[in-house]
């Protein structure tokens with residue numbers, strides 16, 4: 001291999017630093033370019049030697065590994081951190097990933113595990129950099145937090161994640177798709193919880209429900225206070241921005257279809273992607289979101305009820321004048337052992353499934369319970385790869401808005417008997 005992977009070792013115990021240095025000394029494609037005994041020293045040394053990968057101990061006196069990782073993400077963003085810990089505790093994992101670590105190794109680990117992690121993290125970073133340099137607009141770095149709103153004139157794409165049946169994975173896909181588009185494709189992404197009564201986005205991202213929500217924003221925009229978006233949109237350390245659903249269901253009533261439209265218009269201005277996690281309740285606000293969307297990722301599962309509702313939804317979408325291309329079908333939890341094949345689904349609904357996402361309860365539920373998107377904590381899993389493929393396919397795709405003249409109020413009304 002021509003390029004060597006430059007590694008910095010950070011651990012407060014001298015024997016561990018020596019041991020790791022010796023282990024890595026056997027690898028021809030890895031070079032140890034420095035060592036540090038504390039978080040503070042790690043930041044200083046990394047700024048000088050510019051390592052590709054930092055092996056970071058989590059427990060250290062002065063600044064711990066998590067705080068050091070946070071500083072490194074800001075000061076030496078080209079260095080990818082592999083966190084090392086004696087405890088595999090969920091909270092440690094979550095905090096490390098949110099601080100910007102790319103991998104998590106639990107001590108004691110084998111030399112194979114160590115070198116595989118270093119190579120994986122390095123390769124992934126290289127792939128990401130080459131993708132970002134190939135993009136026409138310089139990629140927005142992870143933490144696309146800077147200027148979601150006041151950037152001049154750039155109008156992004158609205159992607160609605162919808163399904164005519166609950167529990168098929170809309171929130172899971174919306175959150176991970178947003179993170180994938182931000183971290184891997186360099187897009188500036190705002191994720192909107194459009195499930196106004198019982199939104200789950202905050203739970204998956206471990207956000208405090210006391211944060212401001214869309215219910216606070218709608219009246220501000222109605223009053224013409226367009227400058228105030230940043231007060232309501234949360235910068236999440238997973239590299240995305242988030243507009244939460246109201247903390248209590250009754251507040252959903254404050255959100256009108258016109259209000260939603262104004263919010264989406266304001267958000268699309270200055271973000272590459274506005275991803276909206278919709279409800280499966282087909283009401284006026286959901287309809288406003290679907291109308292405004294450039295693309296509706298409509299999710300289904302291999303269940304007969306989901307397939308039946310999808311058939312109905314496609315009929316309604318046609319009546320509403322949505323272009324065929326505006327709707328993409330995403331089959332979630334695709335698993336061949338469920339007694340229904342993808343081809344059965346396609347012939348039943350008379351349409352091809354556009355994207356599939358594998359079923360992986362282990363990665364998905366583990367991530368859910370820890371408040372870290374699986375796309376960050378388990379990047380290698382098939383389910384993450386499927387999400388990335390989906391992100392690559394949809395980010396940038398734009399379809400014309402439906403013509404107003406083809407929509408009729410009566411048709412809209414028919415939606416309410418839909419579920």
Ligand SMILES: Nc1ncnc2c1ncn2[C@@H]1O[C@H](COP(=O)(O)OP(=O)(O)OP(=O)(O)O)[C@@H](O)[C@H]1O
Pocket residue numbers: 163165166167168169170171172173195200280332333334357358359360361362364365368383
């Ligand atoms: N690809 C997958 N593999 C395994 N489990 C999955 C997958 N996608 C989603 N799940 C699980 O299915 C359940 C429902 O997912 P999620 O909450 O994202 O669906 P939803 O459509 O947003 O539901 P709701 O109607 O409650 O809003 C969750 O327990 C989630 O962990």
Ligand SMILES: [Mg+2]
Pocket residue numbers: 170171172195200277
């Ligand atoms: Mg949901």
